[in-house]
Amino acid sequence: MKKIIKQAILLGxxxxxxxxLFGNKTRIIMYHGIDDTGLTASHFRQQMAFVKxxxxxxxxxxxxxxxxxxxxxxxxxxxxxxxxxxxxxATVAAPILDELGLKATFYLVSDLLxxxxxxxxxxxxxxxxxxxxDRYAVVSQEVLPHAVSPSERxxxxxxxxxxxxxxTEFLTRLREEEPNPAFTExxxxxxxxMDTEDAKNLPTCIEIGSHTKTHPILDTLELREAxxxxxxxxxxxxxxxxxxxxxxxxxxxxxxxxxxxxxQAHYDMAVSVNEGFGSLAxxxxxxxxxxxxxxxxxxxxxxxxxx
Numbered sequence: 163m164k165k166i167i168k169q170a171i172l173l174g175x176x177x178x179x180x181x182x183l184f185g186n187k188t189r190i191i192m193y194h195g196i197d198d199t200g201l202t203a204s205h206f207r208q209q210m211a212f213v214k215x216x217x218x219x220x221x222x223x224x225x226x227x228x229x230x231x232x233x234x235x236x237x238x239x240x241x242x243x244x245x246x247x248x249x250x251x252a253t254v255a256a257p258i259l260d261e262l263g264l265k266a267t268f269y270l271v272s273d274l275l276x277x278x279x280x281x282x283x284x285x286x287x288x289x290x291x292x293x294x295x296d297r298y299a300v301v302s303q304e305v306l307p308h309a310v311s312p313s314e315r316x317x318x319x320x321x322x323x324x325x326x327x328x329x330t331e332f333l334t335r336l337r338e339e340e341p342n343p344a345f346t347e348x349x350x351x352x353x354x355x356m357d358t359e360d361a362k363n364l365p366t367c368i369e370i371g372s373h374t375k376t377h378p379i380l381d382t383l384e385l386r387e388a389x390x391x392x393x394x395x396x397x398x399x400x401x402x403x404x405x406x407x408x409x410x411x412x413x414x415x416x417x418x419x420x421x422x423x424x425x426q427a428h429y430d431m432a433v434s435v436n437e438g439f440g441s442l443a444x445x446x447x448x449x450x451x452x453x454x455x456x457x458x459x460x461x462x463x464x465x466x467x468x469x
Contacts, residue, residue, distance in 0.1 A: 184216065184238040188228050188440035189464060190433060192450040193244045196254040197352045201455045203254050209453075209460050213240060214262050221369040222267040222409040225431055229442040241440075242266040243433060243450065245373060245411055246281055247274065250351060252360040260365035269373035269411035269433075270361060272398040277357030281377045282333060283318050284353035288345050289336050290314040301336075322414060326382045361403045371409040372396045372429070381416045388417075389424045396428055409433070410446075422446060437467045 196206045213219065217240040220228060225241060227233040242259070244251045247270035259266050271281070280288070290298065291314050302309065305317045312320075321329055345353075361370065374380070374391040375398065383391065392410065399407045408430045415435030417425070425432045431445045438449035451467040454460040 184464065186235070186238055188225060188239050188241065189217075189467070190222070190225070190241040190243060190440050190448055190450040191453055192433070192435065193242065193251075193255070193453045194246055195248045195352050196250050197348075199348055199352050201453060203258070205455060205457065206255065207258050208457055210258055210262050210264055212457070212461070213242070214264060219265040221265050222371055222433065223369060223430060225440055225448065226442070226445060229440060229445075243371075243411065244268045246377070247271050247355050247361070247373065248352075249277070249354045249356040249360060252356045252364060256364055256368055260367050263367065265367050265369070267369045267371050267409065268361075268364065269371045270399060271355065271373045271375065271377045272395040272402065273375045274355045274377070275358045275361055275402060277354070277360070279355045280353045281355070282329075283322065283377075284349075286321065286333055286336070287314050287318050288349045288353065289340065289343055290317055291349075292340075292343055292345070322379055324382065326378060326387070329379075329382070358402050369409075370399060370403060370405050370407050371411055372399055372407050373411045374413055377413045379414050379416050380412060380421050381418050385418075385420050388421050392421065392424045393428045439467065 193201070195201070196203055216237065218235040218237045220233070220235075220239055220241050222241055222243060224233060228235070228239050233239075242264065244255060244266060247268060251268055255266070256268075274281070290301065293301065302312050302317055305320050306312045309316065321332065324332070364370075372392075372395040375395045376391065378388075378391060380388045380391065396407045396410075399405075410425050410429040410432040412425075412432065412434055426446050429446070431448060433448045433450055435452075436447070436449045437451060439451075440448050449467070451463050454463055
């Protein structure tokens with residue numbers, strides 16, 4: 163039944179005026195990578211053509227003006243956000259956005275802009291995928307001792323719950339065991355972070371936001387460490403790319419009330435991973451709508467973000 167509803171909604175977008183169908187609720191879309199293992203370039207282009215037809219795009223820094231009525235869009239407003247600073251955001255997503263004249267906000271990790279880094283969770287998943295069967299069995303028992311044949315993704319999700327010191331020690335040990343992992347071409351395309359030159363050369367339709375210094379799980383850090391990740395990343399990014407960095411994105415969506423206060427002190431707004439429409443009452447915990455890999459689900463989520 164849900165499949166039929168989604169198909170009907172997609173068909174309806176061809177005949178219904180944008181405001182009548184979508185209303186004026188502010189939607190913030192959460193993207194990550196654009197690559198052949200998930201959302202492909204062709205499907206992304208299709209989604210962006212749909213956005214261009216039905217919405218007006220804005221930067222994350224403009225959300226307060228949208229929500230307060232200071233900006234009155236001619237079509238339903240939408241904000242496109244991209245987490246992690248992946249190189250494919252610069253090489254694949256940015257040219258499509260620029261060609262179509264669509265605004266977007268890229269959230270970058272200040273200390274990883276060297277063109278050779280991955281987020282720790284991506285690196286860990288890649289290392290697990292490259293392990294031989296015997297070594298993987300030993301590691302999986304260490305991480306999830308009671309699980310039967312857990313996947314790499316399950317192990318990474320469990321390790322995200324560890325405290326920062328334990329997680330760092332575990333990853334350091336894996337790096338010492340294999341200093342030069344043979345990451346595949348697909349892994350590199352999916353997970354490599356852009357470098358400073360990529361960030362500097364992004365088209366003018368792209369706004370930069372902060373995604374911390376190293377992409378830790380904030381609520382596994384001591385408060386002073388988390389505050390440094392939050393505050394310093396803005397100034398480091400502004401120094402590196404010579405562009406303002408007014409907004410923030412919480413890695414993995416995790417934070418405490420004290421960390422929220424730090425974000426409020428240093429940024430105009432911030433986005434979470436909680437699903438829903440934007441609200442002026444949650445300016446530093448703004449809800450977003452996760453992107454989908456196909457057009458039908460994408461349109462359905464725009465109408466029902468938590469479905």
